[in-house]
Amino acid sequence: MRICDRSKCSGRRSQEKGRREILDSRHSVAGRAGVSICRMMETREMDRRKPNCLVALIVLLAAAVIGADAWKKDEFKRCDQTIFCKDARNRVDGSSNWFVSEVNVTNGKVRARLIEGGEGEHVGGSLILHLSAYEEGIIRLKVKEAEAKRKRFEVPEVVVKGLEDRRLWIQRVIEKDGASMVVLAGYEVVLLHRPFQLYVRSGKETLISLNAKGLFHFEQQREKKEGEDWDESFRSHTDSRPHGPQSIGFDVSFYGAEYVYGIPERATSLALKPTKGADIVSEPYRLFNSDIFEYLHDSVFGLYGAVPFMLSHSEKRTTGFFWLNAAEMLVDVMPKEKTETAEASRIDTHWITESGSFDVFFFIGPGPKDLIRQYTTVTGTSTMPQLFATAYHQCRWNYKDEADVAQVDAGFDEHDIPYDVLWLDIEHTDGKKYFTWDSVLFPNPKDMQDKIAAKGRKMVTIVDPHIKRDSNYYIHKEAQSKGFYIKDKHGRDYDGWCWPGSSSYLDMLDPEVRSWWADKFAYSSYQGSTPSLYIWNDMNEPSVFNGPEATMPRDNIHVGEVEHRDVHNAYGYYFHMASSEGLRKRADDNDRPFVLSRSFFAGTQRVGAIWTGDNTADWDHLKVSVPMLLTLGLTGITFTGADVGGFFGNPDPELLTRWYQLGAYYPFYRGHAHLDTKRREPWLFGEPYTSLIREAIHTRYALLPYFYTLFREANLNGLPLMRPIWMEYPKEIETYAMDDQFLLGSDLLVHGVYSERATSEDVYFPGSQMWFDVRSGASYSGGHTVKVPVIPESIPAYQRAGSIIPRKDRFRRSSFQMENDPYTLVVALNSSYEAQGELYLDDGKSYDFEKGAFIHRLFTFSKGRLTSVNLAPTEKGTKQFKTPCLVERIILLGLRPKDLSAHRVLIESSGAQVPAEVGAPLLRIGYHQANSLVVRMPNVRISDDWSIKVL
Incomplete structure (x- = not known):
């Protein structure tokens, strides 16, 4: 029994509180005693199921001495407590003293000396x-x-391998007025010599610049001077900084910008607020992956992941900037100001990092979608998920045993609520040893998974990066013998504290370690796993309970003598990458992997899904989930979600219901809860809440064809599923700071309900077309804000006029059981009585789609005729995918009164006529539509070309 393995102790109050107790344990006598006992017990073989009440009492005493109620900002550094940040922030404009010389063109690149x-x-x-x-x-x-005594770390495996194939060959530079100019198609890059500055321009318009404010600073590595102290202390930890100061800083200015966005992850507004200015006193935005306990809902403080990418937007242009650097980074945003030479505004930003390399990218747009495609050209587009992963997931810390799993699974069936995945947290393991099972609680894991899989459902187990230092644990023994652990500054295997107690951490920067780790997911290695089992990576920031700022010391050493400070923000990404590769390697049937990660970095979109971590069951956290997910989507990471209901705390039935209704439109849809919360499976609150939550989940399942089509779009061009309004309507200024509503793709507008007992919400309808309520069919004109009524049954959601959305309206137990169900096409006509939409489908699980095995249809309604044409390749030799699915219903919205007199349609491919009904109900997710025409059972194949004429 160990302090961190408290789940069987009578003193079990909260493992999360215990985490804080361990973090602060060195500050109390009781805490130090607890750690000493725990370390002593590492050498003993003890029955882990016997409650060790002495240890529990010590933990509780430590809690009483130090308190551990919630996140404490004092556990994490402020800028003024970090030398490199404090020094950089104190620099004044124009302090940079660098100039450019010896400009030439070499191998198609401009080379110069600074x-x-x-x-x-x-x-x-x-x-x-x-x-x-x-x-x-x-x-x-x-x-x-x-010349450098030590090569700076350059972050590998982020930039896509094919990028260099797209490099333009620069032929020459033009020298003029103390500047070097490179002219490219549609824009030019100007390198000023004295002082060093870089401008990107289009015609006479400046788009973006570097060092225009003169804040460029590059601390070159040097020898330590006699008597000089490079150590830096915080609380009880000392960072030896053996290579001395290595900070880099500079300013980037976005011209013509109304707002800037990006640099996740934090729980704050979509548009980044200024952090520094005449009347502004704030911490800079921090990018330092951290395990934040009960994070605040409105804070610049960084959370679990980091993407050093920022974009600006205005009516005229969208531009972006990306710094490929995984060290701690801080970013100041200055208030918008007018430029000296034009009426356009400019936003200045100041970027500072502790170490690492200077490797930056500029993106010139001009539109938001162009910008996202440019960024994902560098870092990659989203992986294509399996269909099941896009459906509803049920999770809790923890489902306690196999009987509990069976009861939860049966509960969904009993209450007619679909779900696809059931999750197991850390308590399913044998003493927090990953790839193992508790033999008492989960004695027959294969049988358990097979029973779930018989209904087309899957399971997920958690696999964290901390490896229990137990001489009988095969993972630890192998890793230790192969030298695969991260080392401390003395060259020993680093020993930190996490859920298992004494733990070491695999060096995921090393490709050999990642390959070895991937092999551990093989069925022969992960005993008790099956093809229906998938993976969850948590705590991979990495979280270290007794480490500085709850993570690993910066002077720890990775492969190639790389310090942890250089790779910190990318560690979770590499761990996620290795786990995903493990599932791919194990899959003889060519299955796509599914791995959820808490920590992330640029490029994570190529690996798998992430979620926003340990949120709280309150209305503020429900609301802030939207800008958090929108920001992630803007920075390339599209498969994202927030814990429905909130991880901490107990939501009341109304909050939980509203969260299910909003979560139905998240790209990743999972209910999850903390160990100490009350059970909250969807049926436990009784009526009317069971029915309301059921309806919300049914909405998600009906829309799975639309979601899957959007995931394919993200896979092809990087565009996020959840989009800020201005991505589709870039000239509508009133939407630039809007983050309480969003677009799902281009065709669904969603506004959450964020307050208790709300009866109305102010919804802005963008564009000039109509928007149709997805339930009532009521229509609203674009370009206006309307106070719409709010009902318990749903949140405001609207389909764009001019769109066609595919649905599946027959509700089953899981997405697998919907595979051959027929489709409904919802046709929302615009003012020209036209509409268009797409449907993408494949086998939902394999990589055969990369060989052409998919169906891609374009639906068009024009001149009273609905047609379906093929968009998929038809070349010989491409792999084929077929489906027996039919279209069972076509719903036409927005018809003129005279068109409602039509009561039949002609299937032109067969000559058959089919009756149509006016104002028919839209099954269980809608009411009677006064302005709708419903065509029943046209029975055309979804995969065929066809044409249907409204008579």
Whole structure:
């Protein structure tokens, strides 16, 4: 029994509180005693099921001494407690003293030397600059020391392998007025010499710049001076900083910008608020992956992941900036101000990092979708998930045993609520040893999974990065013997504290370690796993309970003598990558993996899904989930969700219901809850809430064809499923700071209900077309804000006029059981009585779609005729996918009164006539539609070309 394995102790109050107790344990005598006992007991073989009340009492005493109620900001550094941040933030505009010399073109890139010093003087070593350009408006700038005693860390496995194939060959630079200019298609890059500045321009318009405010700072590595102290202490931890100060900082300005967005992850507004200015006193935005306990709903403080990508938007243009650097980073945003030469506004930002390399990208848009495609050209588009992963997931910390799992599974069937995945948290393991099962609680894991799989459902188990230091644990023994653990500054295997107690952490920067880890998911290695079992990576920031800022010391050592400070923000990404590769390697049937991760970095979209971590069951957290997910989507990470109901706390029935209704439109839809919360399976609150939650989940299942089509769009071009309104309506200024409503794709507008007992919500309808309520069919004109009534049965959701959305309206127990069900096409006509939409489908699980095995249909309604045409490749030799699915219903919205007199349609391919009904009900997710025409049973195949004429 160990302090961190408290689940069987009578003193079990909260494992999360215990985590804070351990974090602060070195500050109390009782805490130190608890850690000492726990370490002593590491050497003993004890029955882990016997409650060790002495340990529990020590833990509780430590809690009484230090308190551990919630997140404590004092456990994490402020800018003024970090040397590199404090120094950088104190620099004044124009303090940079670097100039450019020796500009030339080499191998299709611009090469130059940066020298520090004023006219006629030279201070310190010089830097080498490389400027390159790529197709579609992408510019890359790299700066490094001309001579360095130690190579700076360059983050691997983020930039896609094919990027260099898209590089443009720069032929020459134009020298004029103390500047070097590279002219490219539609824009130019200007490199000023004195002082060093870079501008990207289109015609006479400046788009984006670097060092225009003169804040460029590059701390070159040097020898320690006699008597100089490089150590940096925080609380009880000391960072030795063996290579000295290595900080890089600079300013980036976005011209013509109304707002800037990006740099997740934090629980705050979509549009980034200023952090520094004349009357603003705030911490900078921090990118430092951290395990934040009960995070605040409105804070600049960074959470579990980091993507150093920012974009700006205005009526005229969208631009972006990305810094490929995984060290701690801080970003200041200054208030918008007018430029000196134009009426357009400019937003200045200041970027600071502790270490790592200078490798930055500029993206010139011009539109929001162009910008996202440019960014994902560099970091990759979203992986294509299996169909089951896009449906509803049921999770809790923890379903306690196999009987509990069976009862929850049966409960969904009994109450006619579909779900696809049941999750198991850490308590399913043998003493927090991953890839194992508790032999008492889960004695027959294969049988358990097979019973779930018989209904087409899956299971997920958690696999965290901390490895229990137990000499009888095969994972630990192998990792230790192979030298696969991250080392401390003395070269020993790092020993930190997490759920199992004493733990070590695999060096996921090392490709050999990742490959070894991937092999552990093989069925022969992960005993008790089956093809229907998938994986959840938590705590991979990495979380270390007794480490500085609840994570790993920065002077720990990875492969190649890389310090942890350099790779910290990407550690969870590499762990996620290795786990995903493990599922792919185990799959003889070519299944796509599903791995959920809490920590992330740029490129995570290529690996799997993430969620927003340990949120709280309150209305503020429900509301802030929307800007959090929108921001992630803007930075390439599209398969995202927030814990429905809130992880901490006990939601009342109304809050839980509203969260299910909003979550039905999240890309990733999972209910989850903390160990100490009351059970909250969807039927436990009784009526009317069971029916309301059932209806919300049914809405998600009806829309699965639409979601899956959007996931394919994300896979192809990086566009997010959840989109800010301005992505589709870039000139509508009133939407730029709007983050309480969003678009799902281009055709569904969603507004949550964020307050108790709400009876109305103010909904803005963008564009000039109509929007149709998905339940009532009521129509609203675009370009207006309307106070719409709110009912218990749903949240405001609307279909865009001019769109066609495919649905499946027969409700089953899981998405698998819907496979051959017929489709409903909802045709919302615009003012020209036209509409268009798409449907993508494949086998829902394999990679055969990459060989052409998919169906892609374009539906068009024009001149009273609905047609279906093929968009998929038809070349010989491509793999084929077929489906027997039919269209069983066509719903036409927005018809003129005279059109409602039509009561039949002609199936032109067969010559058959089919009756139509006016104002027919839209099954269980809608009411009678006064302006609708419903065509029943046209029975055309979804995969065929056909045409249907309304008579």
